[in-house]
Amino acid sequence: MAELTGLRGRLREELRPYRAVLASRARSQRAYRASFAIDMASSTLVGVVELAEVWVLFSNVTSLGGMRFNQILLVFGLADLAFSLADLSFGHMDNLPTFLRAGTLDVFYLRPQPLLLQLITTDISLRRLARAAVGAAALGIGLATSHVSWNLTTATLLPLALLSGYATFAALFVWAAGLQFFLLEGKEMTNAFVYGGRYAATQPASVWSRPVKFVFGFFFPMAFTAYLPAVTVLGLPGSAWLPAWAGWCAPAAAVWSWLMALLCWRWGVRHYQGGGG
Amino acid sequence: MTDSATDNGAIIETDGLTREFHVRDGRRRRLLTAVDGLSVTIESGAAVGYIGANGAGKSTTIKMLTGILVPTAGSVRTCGLRPVPDRRRLARQVGVVFGQRSQLWWDLPVRESFRILAAIHQLTRHEESSRTAELVEQLEIGGFLSVPVRQLSLGQRMRAEVAAALLHSPRLVILDEPTIGLDVLSKQRLREFLIAERLLHGTTLLLTTHDMGDVERLCDRILVIDHGRLAYDGDLPGLSRTVGAERVLVVDLAEPMADLTGLDDARHLSSEAGGLRQRLAFDAERTTAAKVLAAVAGRAQVLDLTVEEPDIEDVVRRIYAENR
Amino acid sequence: MRASARVYWRLLAAGFRRRSAYRLAALGGLVANLTFGLLKVAILFAAIRAAGGQLHGYTTASMSTYVWLSQGMLGSINMDGRIDLAQRVKDGQVAVDFLRPVDLQAATLADESGAALFSLVPRGLPSVLLGAATVGIQLPTSPVFYLLGAVSLVLGIVISVATVYLIAVAGFWLIETRGLQIFYMLASGFLGGLYVPIALFPHWLLIVATATPFPSAMMYPVDVISGLGGARTAAVLVLAQLAWLAGLAAVGQWLTRAGRHRLEVQGG
Numbered sequence: 001m002a003e004l005t006g007l008r009g010r011l012r013e014e015l016r017p018y019r020a021v022l023a024s025r026a027r028s029q030r031a032y033r034a035s036f037a038i039d040m041a042s043s044t045l046v047g048v049v050e051l052a053e054v055w056v057l058f059s060n061v062t063s064l065g066g067m068r069f070n071q072i073l074l075v076f077g078l079a080d081l082a083f084s085l086a087d088l089s090f091g092h093m094d095n096l097p098t099f100l101r102a103g104t105l106d107v108f109y110l111r112p113q114p115l116l117l118q119l120i121t122t123d124i125s126l127r128r129l130a131r132a133a134v135g136a137a138a139l140g141i142g143l144a145t146s147h148v149s150w151n152l153t154t155a156t157l158l159p160l161a162l163l164s165g166y167a168t169f170a171a172l173f174v175w176a177a178g179l180q181f182f183l184l185e186g187k188e189m190t191n192a193f194v195y196g197g198r199y200a201a202t203q204p205a206s207v208w209s210r211p212v213k214f215v216f217g218f219f220f221p222m223a224f225t226a227y228l229p230a231v232t233v234l235g236l237p238g239s240a241w242l243p244a245w246a247g248w249c250a251p252a253a254a255v256w257s258w259l260m261a262l263l264c265w266r267w268g269v270r271h272y273q274g275g276g277g
Numbered sequence: 278m279t280d281s282a283t284d285n286g287a288i289i290e291t292d293g294l295t296r297e298f299h300v301r302d303g304r305r306r307r308l309l310t311a312v313d314g315l316s317v318t319i320e321s322g323a324a325v326g327y328i329g330a331n332g333a334g335k336s337t338t339i340k341m342l343t344g345i346l347v348p349t350a351g352s353v354r355t356c357g358l359r360p361v362p363d364r365r366r367l368a369r370q371v372g373v374v375f376g377q378r379s380q381l382w383w384d385l386p387v388r389e390s391f392r393i394l395a396a397i398h399q400l401t402r403h404e405e406s407s408r409t410a411e412l413v414e415q416l417e418i419g420g421f422l423s424v425p426v427r428q429l430s431l432g433q434r435m436r437a438e439v440a441a442a443l444l445h446s447p448r449l450v451i452l453d454e455p456t457i458g459l460d461v462l463s464k465q466r467l468r469e470f471l472i473a474e475r476l477l478h479g480t481t482l483l484l485t486t487h488d489m490g491d492v493e494r495l496c497d498r499i500l501v502i503d504h505g506r507l508a509y510d511g512d513l514p515g516l517s518r519t520v521g522a523e524r525v526l527v528v529d530l531a532e533p534m535a536d537l538t539g540l541d542d543a544r545h546l547s548s549e550a551g552g553l554r555q556r557l558a559f560d561a562e563r564t565t566a567a568k569v570l571a572a573v574a575g576r577a578q579v580l581d582l583t584v585e586e587p588d589i590e591d592v593v594r595r596i597y598a599e600n601r
Numbered sequence: 602m603r604a605s606a607r608v609y610w611r612l613l614a615a616g617f618r619r620r621s622a623y624r625l626a627a628l629g630g631l632v633a634n635l636t637f638g639l640l641k642v643a644i645l646f647a648a649i650r651a652a653g654g655q656l657h658g659y660t661t662a663s664m665s666t667y668v669w670l671s672q673g674m675l676g677s678i679n680m681d682g683r684i685d686l687a688q689r690v691k692d693g694q695v696a697v698d699f700l701r702p703v704d705l706q707a708a709t710l711a712d713e714s715g716a717a718l719f720s721l722v723p724r725g726l727p728s729v730l731l732g733a734a735t736v737g738i739q740l741p742t743s744p745v746f747y748l749l750g751a752v753s754l755v756l757g758i759v760i761s762v763a764t765v766y767l768i769a770v771a772g773f774w775l776i777e778t779r780g781l782q783i784f785y786m787l788a789s790g791f792l793g794g795l796y797v798p799i800a801l802f803p804h805w806l807l808i809v810a811t812a813t814p815f816p817s818a819m820m821y822p823v824d825v826i827s828g829l830g831g832a833r834t835a836a837v838l839v840l841a842q843l844a845w846l847a848g849l850a851a852v853g854q855w856l857t858r859a860g861r862h863r864l865e866v867q868g869g
Contacts, residue, residue, distance in 0.1 A: 013399060020396035024382065024389055035779070042783040049787045053796040057644070059803050061651035064644065107380050109345045111397050112368040188629025196636035203640065207647035212639050273361065274296070274347045 039127035047134030065204025070145035077139025079201035079226035082165030084132035090173035092123035161229030164250035171257035181268030206239035224253035293351035313505035326496035372442035376454035432463035616715025627723035662739035669732030676720030682785035690772035741828030750826035773860035794820030
């Protein structure tokens with residue numbers, strides 16, 4: 001018993017620095033009421049407009065990539081929810097170029113915590129909650145109207161997909177940050193695969209050409225965050241290179257993404273520190 | 278394996294420390310040696326001034342001492358640890374004040390920054406409260422504890438930064454241009470605090486600065502770095518002596534006189550009030566103020582006199598010139 | 602009058618040169634164009650296939666043209682609703698601008714348009730070329746469309762700046778223009794035809810869109826250059842753009858004068 005409390009106490013002590021920073025950032029964001037409200041509202045609107053794009057397409061056709069509107073809603077909702085949550089916790093990492101230019105990254109080196117963990121916990125974008133709400137709403141409506149049969153499979157796969165999607169998108173932010181050590185002014189380039197990735201994740205991957213399938217299906221495994229799990233859950237047939245059971249591989253996609261992200265991060269940090277010549 | 282060196286062991290030890298950069302010079306790429314074969318040992322409890330021109334390698338040295346940069350060659354140990362592999366352990370024993378970069382949270386009150394830092398360094402509640410109280414009192418921060426950092430004046434901010442760096446009672450404190458831009462009073466207060474801190478806790482100080490006042494009042498050892506190389510390692514008087522800097526004898530005469538040129542060991546610098554006050558420079562190695570005074574007295578009646586020490590900036594400039 | 606024209610030309614050139622310094626950002630933008638372009642092509646082609654090969658006059662070939670032209674224009678059309686002037690109005694530095702013997706609106710239009718024109722070089726043209734190389738696009742054969750297209754493109758750019766200008770000068774009265782700016786960001790993209798061609802909108806939404814200046818900034822130039830609908834349609838679109846520009850310029854002038862007056866009354 002004492003051992004357990006000892007472990008828990010140690011864990012709490014280890015997390016104490018990160019909690020302190022995050023709590024103060026959250027507090028300070030909520031404090032500026034008016035601008036926070038505007039931020040939330042705008043986040044919501046952005047989500048609605050993205051959804052409107054899908055809706056406009058479906059006002060012209062009844063199925064895209066083998067999916068009907070309510071099924072696409074499921075994909076969109078899952079992807080957008082996972083992305084918004086990841087953006088909430090990791091989105092501020094695109095400030096790294098600012099730190100690099102001002103030299104303020106060095107301040108993190110003076111603290112007794114791992115550099116990446118510090119950067120991840122240095123901020124939290126609460127306003128993304130509003131956008132997450134849009135994603136959640138789309139997901140809910142999609143689930144409800146798609147007549148998804150609720151069994152052990154669906155009950156396991158959906159949360160698994162959401163978690164894996166969150167992890168995959170989070171890895172994208174870290175990946176992009178790692179590249180900033182080399183690109184410096186090149187945030188637009190990493191935006192291409194971070195926000196392009198988000199866009200790709202909301203699409204039915206069956207419509208993609210082969211090169212796009214390679215890039216967003218496997219390299220940046222966006223298809224695994226929402227579309228493939230949706231296909232599995234809905235019991236739809238698979239397509240070329242994307243079998244119907246691929247939705248279960250979502251965790252593998254997350255692992256792969258984090259592997260690449262950490263490698264890239266490590267590469268970038270070593271470049272910054274001049275290690276390895 | 279103990280964390281730190283023994284109490285009277287070296288707190289900083291470098292051997293042939295070298296750091297090179299590849300810089301792009303328009304089209305070409307060349308190799309810039311920012312730090313070149315630096316070998317110094319600094320004992321615990323010392324107060325060292327690290328001076329040099331801009332770009333001479335001071336910041337690069339500090340980055341290698343704290344584990345931000347990897348040396349290209351040579352070795353370095355800070356508090357007995359290797360900075361890059363043991364960075365996180367080292368961070369618990371070192372405090373750094375960057376003059377230009379802030380460690381505080383810009384939009385939060387000072388008090389909040391201290392609380393977060395206490396959490397970061399995992400101080401116990403007792404340590405946090407007693408240390409914070411001590412620093413707040415000594416640096417007179419009490420008046421602006423609840424003011425957001427971005428609203429502080431430079432002097433206030435620097436005091437807060439120093440407190441932040443010292444919150445976890447580090448054995449070694451590195452200050453990078455801490456008094457830059459401060460007014461005279463603030464500088465003095467800061468210096469007094471650092472002296473007291475050293476006395477009380479035995480903290481080692483490593484100070485990079487352009488302000489010779491800092492060096493004179495705080496440091497008992499000076500390292501001069503020029504183009505990455507150590508140009509001088511010793512105390513301040515020794516520095517003046519080494520460079521052969523001149524002391525200046527200022528004499529006030531009873532009557533205005535023509536310039537006192539042609540003296541054996543003294544050089545006439547300038548005259549004021551038509552020759553009533555004259556400035557004579559002499560090499561302290563080769564003669565004394567007394568001898569020069571005697572020579573002047575042989576030619577005129579001296580009413581009053583002053584001896585000026587060499588201007589430190591001048592001394593440092595001569596070192597650079599000599600090493601060229 | 603001659604001297605004035607030269608001043609504005611210089612401002613245009615200055616804006617052009619200013620943007621030319623951001624090489625890496627331009628390259629990044631091009632990569633983004635390519636990425637989003639390929640994704641858009643995928644989904645829009647699927648829509649056309651689902652509609653039986655033709656959707657509101659778009660075939661896959663002309664849809665590809667739409668995608669690459671609109672992506673290429675992204676660097677030149679202001680999509681985030683912010684220009685430097687907005688900050689100057691907010692902190693009052695615009696008082697200095699009023700002291701100069703140039704019209705604030707005209708100067709801003711010239712400067713920002715110059716910058717926007719530059720982006721056509723590293724982003725605009727290459728996007729179209731890359732699109733042609735990877736997916737293939739369909740371009741008109743008659744030179745009329747290219748001539749009108751060039752005019753339409755320039756008009757679109759200026760209209761975009763003129764619209765954002767209104768948001769900037771709103772800062773004379775509004776303390777926080779962020780709400781306006783965010784609304785602009787969403788509307789200019791969606792209603793401007795960045796997400797999907799506005800021809801695909803449901804009828805009521807199409808009316809809403811054409812009642813705003815946004816399609817005249819992006820959608821119309823794309824339609825004119827692609828030659829969709831023939832020469833007559835192209836001419837009508839250009840005329841519509843001219844009308845919008847005139848209207849925006851007039852409102853902008855009026856707001857500028859009012860704003861200047863307010864500044865003078867309140868004290869710079």
